[in-house]
Amino acid sequence: MALHIYGSVEGILDLLATNENLSLDSDLRSGDELNYTEGYLINKEVSAYYDTHGITPASGEMHVYPKSFTLPKCVEVYTSNTEISVGFSCSGSGNIEVDWGDNSPGETITLTDTVQNITHIFDSSIGEKRKVTLYIQASFKTLDVSDLRPLAMYILKPLSVERFKVSDVSLPLDSLPMLRGTFRITLDSIKTEKLMPLVELKELMELNLLTFVYRQPTIDAFLVGLVQKHGNRRNCRITMKTVPSGNYAEPERDENNRYILTSGMGAIWVLTNEPAWNEGGVWEFIIDNTTYKYGTNN
Template sequence: MGNYRVITGQNIYDVALHLYGSIEGIVDLLINNPDLSLETELRTGQELTYTDGFIINADVVAYNGMHGIVPSNGERHVYPKHFTLPQAAVFSLSAALVSVQCEVSGTGTLEIDWGDDSAAETVILGHIPYTLHHTFDSRVRHKRRIRWFADASFRHIDWSGMNPSSVILLRELHVEELTLRDCALALDGFRILSGTYRIDLSGSMISDLLPLVECRGLMELDLSEARIRPTVLDEYLMAVVERYGNRRNCRMTLPVSPTGTYREPDRDETTGRYRIISGMEAIWVILHEESWNEGGAWEFIIDNKTYTVE
């Protein structure tokens, strides 16, 4: 006789498929384990006795062994999900994540589909930040998808604990303060943020900052310890100058210096406009345009050195 130790998530059908190559092996398990029934919920580490060498489908057993497959479908509780609010955002997460968390505050209601078999979660937002914790109750093969349905104005959102690989906003989302630390994702979805005056992307890997150009109310951008190329900073800073418009002064913490020298750029001989060719020249223009600093001075912190209005 053989002894088998149950692993996490296995039910009696999984064990039969693993040992015998067919769920018909349940009969042998029931004979050798008198206390076992089809309704028994197996526990992790529970030992079961089986007839050693008795295999019903050798091809299945061999295939699973060759590919390291151990069936563990578990007992699932599937809930119907109904949402009353418009869909606002979709997040893609690594399939390897077991649990996630995020923090929200504001006014209104948030409904969440966690992308597993759990019931939809409804959150009534308040002034005090509320931390959402979720442990996934099922596995996925590729990316996990989380959906937010909301009719709300967010005072603060911290998505760092979700570690998303992508965030897609499906409608304009009012978020005053947004935190997303130590992540690696494209910021394309941030083009339709509204009312945002503070963004913290410290420690993140960023390939493009241009989606933030239209965040004209931004007053603080924290990129400290972010992994970002100087040329990406150049493109963003030059775009800010080119599309300045009605914009608030901002305090930026940069992880590296943009390219070029901090100096007044050359002017076009025909139009008299600056010909900005580097990020440091863009910073010079921002700080020396009086009208852009009347309501408050711009600041750029680079390598613990502060560049601001003289």
């Protein structure tokens, strides 16, 4: 009833305030009358959606079973049970089947070259984290999961994504090495304990660690990892705000002529000064508006 009248479950507070005998333990029956504050809307978008589509939300168990999917299960995303609606945006070729983790039937999405914004309003409430499952047979040009507001994300199979983005959440990045063909990643205002999983993405050519200031040891470990696991990695342009430890200068070497890396800035010096690693393209770091790049004196 709160969803129908106010567009939000928070409308329960108004129902409790305007009905003295009502409590959260009350059992409502057909024919009961409740008072409410006329014209009081909390979420106009949700209320308008219900009116436009002729939907009257109902409580109780009305599960849609069985749900059947034809594509491989590729991604599981866990989001808060307080979320009313979520979504994601994508482009590419192929198909996605979505289990939104509520009573709605599965949704099928056909990818195109034009970015599509997919949104969903949950039709039921649950007492624990909600799981949204993506069944995928597709190659993505872009995939932005920010509006899923993930608390955790598990990529279960290798996933072809050229450009990946997630922003404004606290999220472990352990599954990102399952991305394939990814040359651009944007992590905008992401809180995470470690960036080391990104070291495994050797096709990456642009990494944006925007807005959020990461802990210096987190940045240092990532930069040193880029050197230690360079291999046949592509050169990359990395933008970030956190200034790594140490000085931008050539590190000392051990008896085997290998660099002794003790700081993030030392690792950046190696990446931007090693000729073999800058032949096909150059490494570039933009750190708090200062640029470090092969062949320049900054």
